[in-house]
Amino acid sequence: MKIRHFTSDTLTIDRFDAEPGQAWCILGSNRSGIDTFFKLLTGQLPAPRSCVCLPDACGVFSFEAQQALFEKELKNDDTDFMDRLDPGTLARQFIKDPETHRNLIAAFDLAQVLDQGYRQLSTGQSRKLLLLSQISKGAQCLLIQSPYDGLDPGACSELNQALGLCADQGMLILIFVNNPEDVPDWATHIGIMAQGRLTAAGPRKDIPGHCLTDQGQADFKARLIDILNSPADSHADTPDKNATQLVCIEDGQAGYQGKPVFKGLNLGICPGQHTLVYGPNGCGKSTLIQMITGDHPACYQNRLWVFGIRRGTGESIWELKQNMGIVSHDLHRNYLVPGSVLDCVLSGLYDSIGLYTTPTAEDQKKGMAWLERVSLAPRAHDPFRQLCYADQRLVLIARALIKLPNLLLLDEPTQGLDRPNRHAVLDFLEEVAQDNISTILYVSHRNDENRPFFIRQINMADFSA
16 A cells, blocks of 8 residues: 555645554544545545555545445335244355355454344444455455444454454554544554644554643634523523432343343433443343334333323324433434435424425524534535535534534434544533533443543443343
């Protein structure tokens, strides 16, 4: 892999060389140019052959590729026409000649899921499967975007073991990360992106330590005082004043395909009782959020109250969602409709995926104010799907916060964000908590996101079925 004197409107790479057997980690903040560099190396960004020479057998793992595969699996889902759940494409079908690759399958810890459908895999399992799929097809070079986002420490360790094995076998590996703590021990070479340039690149021992910690400023600039002093912003309608709890679950349980995920959960969330939910991948954290939002059928099979209303008693979920702000992996993955960045933010006022109501001038002013706060106002009318993953995430956070809802349900909201942006979002949420604007239910895998305003922590592993 060789680059010489490449220049575009947003990226300049004077020189870059990567050889077989090297394991590179490219580190850069969200708007450093790291995503554009990834597109250049994966052939998505046109470049003269005289400037860029790429290996022929490259395997690519990216958010876009994951999204495209998920959409394809959804499109081919025949559950509605069958008397059982359609599992979709089985894991073993992604691997060329599974028998030949039994040792790698074991090393990736995927033997037990080969007969499960892709949609039934955990985040960590699906990532390892897609990497193994590329290797089984003869890839000698792996280009991997943000491999650790959304994975618990155990899953990160398993993925690192798998990638370390690939490096030991002489493959060229390049991973792209936004946070210094995600730089793996097995990386032999480091590249640093800043302001659209590769500012440092070479053997790990030759990269100064300060290059690994200096990540610049956050793009998320919202301050609660600015919002509360703005006439364009208003608090969501207040739910039932007689409700002593915003959420109540008695002996809760949920699962998939007849397999329980968690059971015996008793949870009551009162106003101001900000709660952090944690635990390993697959223990039911996201399922709990989906139950509360009404996006999992278990919400009707449990003794569950939301804003004092028993679920399954003829209530309107849309009325309940008027008082919720939601950020989740599912929402991000399912936000497939065409529409602008501004449309996406405004859809939070109407709790819809897509904008189907003509916004008022006041609503549009409110939406633009939030885009200013996440430094994306110049892209207000660009298609939402054209943003990089991190910027999409910031837009979805603005979408959740735009109405300052009574209940904020945040499932890994900072996934894809660099350290300054993660800390800025959490600083803002701390202001929200301190001023009793919203009650926060927050799901995270990261140890550094446990802030003092979370007065209660729930380990979902304690309720594993």
